[in-house]
Amino acid sequence: MADEASIDPADVTGEGVRRRDFINIAAVSFAGVGGLAVLYPLISQMSPSADVLAESSTEIDISAIQPGQAIKAVFRKQPVFVRNLTPVEIAEAEKVDTGSLRDPQTLDERTKAGKKNWLITMGVCTHLGCVPLGAGEGEVRGEFGGYFCPCHGSSYDTAARIRKGPAPKNLEVPSYEFTSDTVVKIG
Amino acid sequence: MSFPWAKEYKPGHPLMQWLDEKLPLPRFVYNAVGAGYPVPRNLNYMWNFGVLAGFCLALQIVTGVILAMHYAANGSVAFDSVEHIMRDVNWGWMLRYAHANGASAFFVVVYIHIFRGFFYSSYKAPREMIWLLGVVIFLLMMATAFMGYVLPWGQMSFWGAKVITGLFGAIPVVGQPLQVWLLGGYAPDNAALNRFFSLHFLLPFVIAGVIILHIWALHIPGSSNPTGVEVKQESDTVPFHPYYTAKDGFGLGVFLILYCAVLFFAPNMLGHPDNYIPANPLSTPAHIVPEWYFWPFYAILRAFTSDFFFIPAKLMGVLAMFSAILVWFFLPWLDTSPVRSGHYRPLFRKAFYLLLVDVVVLGYCGGAPAAEPFVMISQIASMYYFLHFLVILPIVSSIEKPAPLPYSITEAVLGKDEGAVLHANPTAA
Numbered sequence: 134m135a136d137e138a139s140i141d142p143a144d145v146t147g148e149g150v151r152r153r154d155f156i157n158i159a160a161v162s163f164a165g166v167g168g169l170a171v172l173y174p175l176i177s178q179m180s181p182s183a184d185v186l187a188e189s190s191t192e193i194d195i196s197a198i199q200p201g202q203a204i205k206a207v208f209r210k211q212p213v214f215v216r217n218l219t220p221v222e223i224a225e226a227e228k229v230d231t232g233s234l235r236d237p238q239t240l241d242e243r244t245k246a247g248k249k250n251w252l253i254t255m256g257v258c259t260h261l262g263c264v265p266l267g268a269g270e271g272e273v274r275g276e277f278g279g280y281f282c283p284c285h286g287s288s289y290d291t292a293a294r295i296r297k298g299p300a301p302k303n304l305e306v307p308s309y310e311f312t313s314d315t316v317v318k319i320g
Numbered sequence: 321m322s323f324p325w326a327k328e329y330k331p332g333h334p335l336m337q338w339l340d341e342k343l344p345l346p347r348f349v350y351n352a353v354g355a356g357y358p359v360p361r362n363l364n365y366m367w368n369f370g371v372l373a374g375f376c377l378a379l380q381i382v383t384g385v386i387l388a389m390h391y392a393a394n395g396s397v398a399f400d401s402v403e404h405i406m407r408d409v410n411w412g413w414m415l416r417y418a419h420a421n422g423a424s425a426f427f428v429v430v431y432i433h434i435f436r437g438f439f440y441s442s443y444k445a446p447r448e449m450i451w452l453l454g455v456v457i458f459l460l461m462m463a464t465a466f467m468g469y470v471l472p473w474g475q476m477s478f479w480g481a482k483v484i485t486g487l488f489g490a491i492p493v494v495g496q497p498l499q500v501w502l503l504g505g506y507a508p509d510n511a512a513l514n515r516f517f518s519l520h521f522l523l524p525f526v527i528a529g530v531i532i533l534h535i536w537a538l539h540i541p542g543s544s545n546p547t548g549v550e551v552k553q554e555s556d557t558v559p560f561h562p563y564y565t566a567k568d569g570f571g572l573g574v575f576l577i578l579y580c581a582v583l584f585f586a587p588n589m590l591g592h593p594d595n596y597i598p599a600n601p602l603s604t605p606a607h608i609v610p611e612w613y614f615w616p617f618y619a620i621l622r623a624f625t626s627d628f629f630f631i632p633a634k635l636m637g638v639l640a641m642f643s644a645i646l647v648w649f650f651l652p653w654l655d656t657s658p659v660r661s662g663h664y665r666p667l668f669r670k671a672f673y674l675l676l677v678d679v680v681v682l683g684y685c686g687g688a689p690a691a692e693p694f695v696m697i698s699q700i701a702s703m704y705y706f707l708h709f710l711v712i713l714p715i716v717s718s719i720e721k722p723a724p725l726p727y728s729i730t731e732a733v734l735g736k737d738e739g740a741v742l743h744a745n746p747t748a749a
């Protein structure tokens with residue numbers, strides 16, 4: 134074969150695939166793949182760095198939160214709302230027909246069994262990420278008594294489900310567990 | 321490039337002759353903005369704003385490079401470093417106000433420049449490429465200004481960054497990971513601030529590069545003019561220098577008076593007091609709005625409050641906001657009238673002024689709280705905005721009967737043109 138290649142008539146006549154063409158394509162492909170490989174670290178460096186990802190879980194003492202009250206805690210540098218629902222608020226959340234909701238979920242699905250009064254959600258509006266009002270003392274809670282986002286007017290109900298405004302989803306429920314009756318561990 | 325009667329560069333001094341042989345930079349300048357560049361003789365002050373925009377970019381680069389000498393892009397000290405610029409650095413207050421208000425002035429100038437293009441249909445052949453590059457410059461400016469506003473790390477900086485990167489989160493499937501990638505975290509923090517600073521430093525130089533292409537593309541057909549009639553002969557033009565260097569210089573003086581009036585007497589007029597509160601990730605200001613120059617687009621974003629068929633409201637708003645600018649890219653092919661200038665297009669002129677009013681209304685709504693009646697008004701105005709470009713403009717340009725055009729620029733200016741006489745009476749030739 135090698136013998137034949139060295140006397141390839143195409144090399145002489147300039148017809149068909151010449152050795153030059155092969156070398157050219159091989160070299161450009163090699164450089165192209167190499168170039169793409171270099172892009173990977175350039176793009177990847179933008180993603181969250183190890184220290185940002187290593188942000189550990191957060192423990193919150195909830196013993197002081199009275200029914201009707203809420204607090205803001207911090208998890209991964211973002212606010213978390215921990216709210217102690219009153220029986221009226223629970224009843225209100227349960228009487229809603231889930232079929233009519235934009236993001237259908239029941240209160241039970243959004244809380245832990247037997248701890249239905251503890252509504253724990255991220256305090257990050259699912260529209261564009263503002264912190265909704267309603268967790269702080271005296272803040273407006275909007276038309277549906279839950280939370281109200283002042284940025285573009287999204288209203289959430291007492292199960293923190295989206296009811297009105299541009300937000301597409303209910304406030305996210307982070308993964309958490311009760312480590313005791315008065316302490317929740319988020320993350 | 322340029323017209324056959326353009327004056328040729330003749331270096332006088334031997335040193336300049338030597339330079340011209342080795343690197344003809346003076347020749348290049350002479351042909352671009354000197355006596356070697358013939359320009360229509362009838363340009364009005366609307367043609368001043370390109371030069372003013374160039375001035376604004378230079379102003380931003382000079383003040384920006386100086387600010388960068390004193391600024392620190394780290395979440396824990398950024399706010400304090402800006403206060404340090406304001407209180408401690410010699411003339412720091414002036415340089416910072418010059419930069420912040422320079423951004424506003426830049427947008428005022430560029431908006432006038434763009435609307436000049438709308439009115440005189442400057443986007444039409446043979447100038448499509450100039451227009452397309454201009455839209456690219458505008459997009460880059462918006463990105464630059466947005467990232468610059470994040471740097472002082474006040475409340476508006478932080479929440480602006482959060483909301484605007486949240487726009488990308490609306491894209492299906494890849495949105496959420498894309499937002500995290502852009503920010504380098506789950507919320508704006510050091511990683512985001514640092515990369516915004518790096519890009520805010522870089523992009524103005526990219527803009528400068530695109531401006532060079534913009535002007536290169538301009539110098540092929542030459543400037544349009546208020547009649548929209550193309551240059552035919554030498555008597556239609558005057559050399560850029562000294563005629564337009566003088567006219568632009570006068571315009572620059574007027575611009576500087578207005579700019580300095582704001583800079584020295586009302587430097588915070590266009591800013592937002594909340595940005596003097598350090599960034600707090602746990603509390604959103606009651607009324608967050610972007611800088612005024614984003615208001616019309618922000619109003620379009622917020623106009624979508626309920627789902628549209630299967631597209632969620634949030635995605636719809638984002639698509640509409642970007643489309644509001646992207647539609648400009650198609651303008652040269654949406655307006656099919658052979659006549660350029662709005663002066664000779666009675667119907668088009670009405671549509672133009674309605675669009676102007678519409679954008680002002682959108683701007684007002686974008687700066688107002690997200691409540692009624694502003695939401696409804698923004699919905700109507702957004703609808704009209706797209707209607708203008710996609711329906712009204714194509715229809716108007718096909719049904720309108722334009723007013724008679726002058727034969728040439730010379731005739732438009734002097735009332736008569738020897739060439740026009742020849743033209744009307746070909747046997748005389």
Ligand code: HEM
Nearest residue numbers: 380381384385387388391416420423465468469471472524
């Ligand atoms: C297209 C040109 C530019 C525009 C539209 C622009 C716009 C802005 C805006 C709106 C701000 C926030 C102002 C404030 O509220 O304080 C800002 C801040 C800043 N810019 Fe620029 N800029 C431009 C070019 C540059 C350049 C070329 C540099 C550096 C080389 C630069 C460096 C800075 C720095 C260090 C800050 C933070 C200090 C401060 O807040 O005043 N900028 N820019």
Ligand code: FES
Nearest residue numbers: 258260261282285
């Ligand atoms: S961010 Fe909450 S409504 Fe837009």
